[in-house]
Amino acid sequence: MAVYTEISDEExxxxxxxxxxxxxxxxxxxxxxxxxxxxxxxxxxxTFILTLYEKRVDPDDLPFFLGLMxxxxxxxxxxxxxxxxxQGKVLNxxxxxxxxxVTFLEGVWPxxxxxxxxxxxxxxxxxxHLASQDFAPKRHNALGLTGWRPLFDKFSARSDDIMPxxxxxxxxxxxxxxxxxxxxxxxxxxxxxxxPDNVFFIAKKLSGLIDFYFACNDALAxxxxxxxxxxxxxxxxxxxxxxxxxxxxxxxxxxxxxxDERAAFPLLARGAxxxxxxxxxxxxxxxxxxxxxxxxxxxxxxxxxxFHQSATSLxxxxxxxxx
Amino acid sequence: MAVYTEISDEExxxxxxxxxxxxxxxxxxxxxxxxxxxxxxxxxxxTFILTLYEKRVDPDDLPFFLGLMxxxxxxxxxxxxxxxxxQGKVLNxxxxxxxxxVTFLEGVWPxxxxxxxxxxxxxxxxxxHLASQDFAPKRHNALGLTGWRPLFDKFSARSDDIMPxxxxxxxxxxxxxxxxxxxxxxxxxxxxxxxPDNVFFIAKKLSGLIDFYFACNDALAxxxxxxxxxxxxxxxxxxxxxxxxxxxxxxxxxxxxxxDERAAFPLLARGAxxxxxxxxxxxxxxxxxxxxxxxxxxxxxxxxxxFHQSATSLxxxxxxxxx
Numbered sequence: 001m002a003v004y005t006e007i008s009d010e011e012x013x014x015x016x017x018x019x020x021x022x023x024x025x026x027x028x029x030x031x032x033x034x035x036x037x038x039x040x041x042x043x044x045x046x047t048f049i050l051t052l053y054e055k056r057v058d059p060d061d062l063p064f065f066l067g068l069m070x071x072x073x074x075x076x077x078x079x080x081x082x083x084x085x086x087q088g089k090v091l092n093x094x095x096x097x098x099x100x101x102v103t104f105l106e107g108v109w110p111x112x113x114x115x116x117x118x119x120x121x122x123x124x125x126x127x128x129h130l131a132s133q134d135f136a137p138k139r140h141n142a143l144g145l146t147g148w149r150p151l152f153d154k155f156s157a158r159s160d161d162i163m164p165x166x167x168x169x170x171x172x173x174x175x176x177x178x179x180x181x182x183x184x185x186x187x188x189x190x191x192x193x194x195x196p197d198n199v200f201f202i203a204k205k206l207s208g209l210i211d212f213y214f215a216c217n218d219a220l221a222x223x224x225x226x227x228x229x230x231x232x233x234x235x236x237x238x239x240x241x242x243x244x245x246x247x248x249x250x251x252x253x254x255x256x257x258x259x260d261e262r263a264a265f266p267l268l269a270r271g272a273x274x275x276x277x278x279x280x281x282x283x284x285x286x287x288x289x290x291x292x293x294x295x296x297x298x299x300x301x302x303x304x305x306x307f308h309q310s311a312t313s314l315x316x317x318x319x320x321x322x323x
Numbered sequence: 324m325a326v327y328t329e330i331s332d333e334e335x336x337x338x339x340x341x342x343x344x345x346x347x348x349x350x351x352x353x354x355x356x357x358x359x360x361x362x363x364x365x366x367x368x369x370t371f372i373l374t375l376y377e378k379r380v381d382p383d384d385l386p387f388f389l390g391l392m393x394x395x396x397x398x399x400x401x402x403x404x405x406x407x408x409x410q411g412k413v414l415n416x417x418x419x420x421x422x423x424x425v426t427f428l429e430g431v432w433p434x435x436x437x438x439x440x441x442x443x444x445x446x447x448x449x450x451x452h453l454a455s456q457d458f459a460p461k462r463h464n465a466l467g468l469t470g471w472r473p474l475f476d477k478f479s480a481r482s483d484d485i486m487p488x489x490x491x492x493x494x495x496x497x498x499x500x501x502x503x504x505x506x507x508x509x510x511x512x513x514x515x516x517x518x519p520d521n522v523f524f525i526a527k528k529l530s531g532l533i534d535f536y537f538a539c540n541d542a543l544a545x546x547x548x549x550x551x552x553x554x555x556x557x558x559x560x561x562x563x564x565x566x567x568x569x570x571x572x573x574x575x576x577x578x579x580x581x582x583d584e585r586a587a588f589p590l591l592a593r594g595a596x597x598x599x600x601x602x603x604x605x606x607x608x609x610x611x612x613x614x615x616x617x618x619x620x621x622x623x624x625x626x627x628x629x630f631h632q633s634a635t636s637l638x639x640x641x642x643x644x645x646x
Contacts, residue, residue, distance in 0.1 A: 008434040025429040028363055029354035040351055106348040111331040
């Protein structure tokens with residue numbers, strides 16, 4: 001939870017006015033997102049989220065994220081729609097921060113995801129992948145394969161402080177991933193962070209996707225592997241085959257995986273577990289215990305990684321594999 | 324800012340249903356209030372605030388606060404209206420906490436209060452005082468005259484750590500207040516915490532009062548003295564006579580002060596400064612620097628207290644005093 005930057009009523013009133021959104025009626029800092037400051041804004045023309053981008057976000061990436069949301073929205077993917085100001089701009093500055101208004105999306109994210117949620121998530125992800133095929137801008141995945149080793153180098157010397165044996169585990173796994181990472185899979189824009197708190201539902205029906213601030217170009221099936229890590233493990237770290245099967249089935253309802261993608265899936269899932277293990281490991285050692293933002297335990301992803309290491313095909317995830 | 328207690332989507336859906344509010348559409352923890360957890364809830368029937376009462380609030384006081392809000396609302400004082408559940412109750416339990424729904428009040432609180440704001444605040448306070456005259460329940464002011472010495476005793480030994488000389492200043496002032504505190508002034512229900520962040524405006528028009536969780540029975544003019552401390556000093560601690568005059572005038576537009584109240588005002592203002600000096604002083608020494616809630620500097624109220632000590636009549640606050 002986080003509101004880092006305060007904005008005054010007068011400043012926000014003027015800002016709302018510059019978008020032609022009518023009169024400012026109320027605004028509340030909301031305890032959501034760990035990277036940016038977010039306000040829920042009621043104006044006479046509707047309800048919006050104002051995001052003030054904090055230091056961890058590269059301003060040069062913002063046109064990509066905002067352009068992507070607009071592109072997806074226009075193609076029927078329910079997501080927040082960036083609002084253009086009177087001059088036509090979606091990105092501005094206020095309270096000393098880069099800032100954007102997006103439309104407010106109703107929905108609640110499921111604290112206890114079920115297979116019914118997972119199948120909808122799979123479908124929505126595939127629709128997003130298809131809808132972004134003609135999105136021209138590109139963004140490199142800084143947290144993809146080539147980013148993992150440099151990130152590990154930043155804390156590898158202290159990694160066994162997190163868990164004895166972690167250094168060896170990660171070093172060996174990075175070797176495997178770097179040597180065997182699949183090439184030539186279908187690529188496109190991936191969400192790259194489609195965790196339950198980024199998917200809204202109203203009465204079991206998916207109402208929208210949010211938080212595209214990790215979106216980038218990468219293998220589409222890698223996005224599915226991230227979601228499988230995020231949605232299909234229980235709090236005791238066991239893989240829930242019913243949810244996993246539902247997620248993948250939902251995805252394939254809209255966009256069937258290629259044979260290469262199916263064959264590569266266990267390795268993609270290992271890579272996805274590694275990506276979150278590494279960022280959580282780094283944050284674990286570098287986030288003060290007293291910070292506003294709760295640290296997330298890297299161990300969750302050690303356990304996931306071990307599961308994926310034992311998998312040899314999609315059959316191990318509960319899916320039929322053509323003989 | 325604070326969201327201390329998490330509530331799950333399923334739990335909240337059931338809770339919303341038990342109030343007949345329709346379908347839960349969204350909920351966001353909001354960074355407001357330092358005592359309780361607050362969620363802004365969109366349901367199909369409207370927008371509400373869900374408050375989960377945390378440890379610092381005495382559950383026995385909740386019927387007073389909620390009953391007062393309902394009483395005031397019904398008499399035309401714009402404030403959040405507690406919602407009755409299907410059984411007619413306004414107070415329930417959820418997520419392990421006492422909890423209540425109130426209607427959401429549009430408006431923004433003024434970061435830079437002006438005399439125009441102050442006059443409206445004075446009027447709204449006086450209307451609240453009149454509207455609560457027939458509110459039967461009573462609540463003792465634990466932070467009134469009799470509460471100050473015991474509160475100071477809790478940190479007096481360390482009070483000079485806050486500011487050299489603070490111990491002597493407070494001890495002497497408490498002697499004066501205890502010996503001279505005015506008796507027999509008109510009493511009633513006071514808000515007791517009507518700071519700018521508890522008064523909402525839309526386009527310079529007051530849209531409502533919130534946060535009645537310090538409300539209690541005490542001298543009405545003492546409430547005005549609290550508001551004067553809260554609204555009419557600049558960030559350099561100087562008294563702004565234009566705002567002070569506007570606040571008192573606004574109050575008297577609706578409820579003229581009695582001669583006794585006018586005569587007692589400087590002492591009431593000293594008491595009000597003392598009350599905030601003491602709670603801030605205690606919190607200063609007892610809130611970890613790393614806490615989610617920012618500590619407020621007790622020094623602000625030392626400076627206000629010194630101003631009030633120099634005042635001898637309402638004339639010193641910019642008001643005409645009958646010769």
